[in-house]
Amino acid sequence: MAVETMPKARVVLQQCLSAKLQIQPETDETPAKHVEINRGLVVYVCFLNDATEDILDKMVKNVLMTRLSEGGDRKLVSILDLPGDVLIIPQATLGGILKGKMMQYHKNIDKETGLKLYTNFVEMCEQSLTENSKNKGVDVCVKSGTYGNRQVFSCTTNGPYTHIIEF
Incomplete structure (x- = not known):
């Protein structure tokens, strides 16, 4: 009998026609800052305990x-075949487990390691998408949210093609 292992990361993939993410709220001195993508893919990502750099390559390829x-x-x-834009959003709540009527996040990775993995994941996605788009002669982009911050998000989609992948 195979031993079931706990996932080290979760991603949710959702195709979109456009998406917009607030990465910095408005203050008295500055307006809110946003990143936006056109047709493409929204990627919510959460790293769990025991996640290490060794899963990033597989995650990027699958995403x-x-x-x-x-x-x-x-x-x-x-998204490489389309080609389209990618918006990567850190989503710690994907690590939540319902206990009674409350969500608990004890299985999430520590913030410092999570930030490092998230940053590397975003950079690896940017590199792969940039290389692919140059080969196809198109202009696409990777945008990302701010790790550890609450963010406002809006998305337009022509179908809720939303999928969860665990690594």
């Missing part, structure tokens, strides 16, 4: 190569 977006012939294609 960018999973076929969730509708291509020109209505077949599902990956």
